[in-house]
Amino acid sequence: MQKSDVQCPKCEAGYRRIEVSSLQGEPGEFCCLICNQVLEGFTGDTRVAYRLTVQPEKTFG
Template identity: 60%
Template sequence: MKRGDVICPQCNAGFRRIELASRSGKPGEFRCPLCDQVLEVFDGSTEIAYRITVAPEKLFE
């Protein structure tokens, strides 16, 4: 299992990224649910999950 953090370059939302090499996933892409920016395109060779950890500052204005 690999863990890491991803920051959306458009709205600065933060996400925790977890990749499981022991499971295959589905090909596709992950878009920021807040601004629709593409953050990653994946081929389905591993299972990848994202969870928002830091909301962008503009949500608090």
């Protein structure tokens, strides 16, 4: 299991990213929950999960 922190380049929201290489995931993409910026595309080779940890100070709109 690999853990890392990711920050949205558009609104600066912070996320904790966890990747489990022993589990297969689904292909697709993850978008920022605040501004909808695409943060990562998935092939489905591993299971990846994101959790919002830091909301930006101002709402992005």
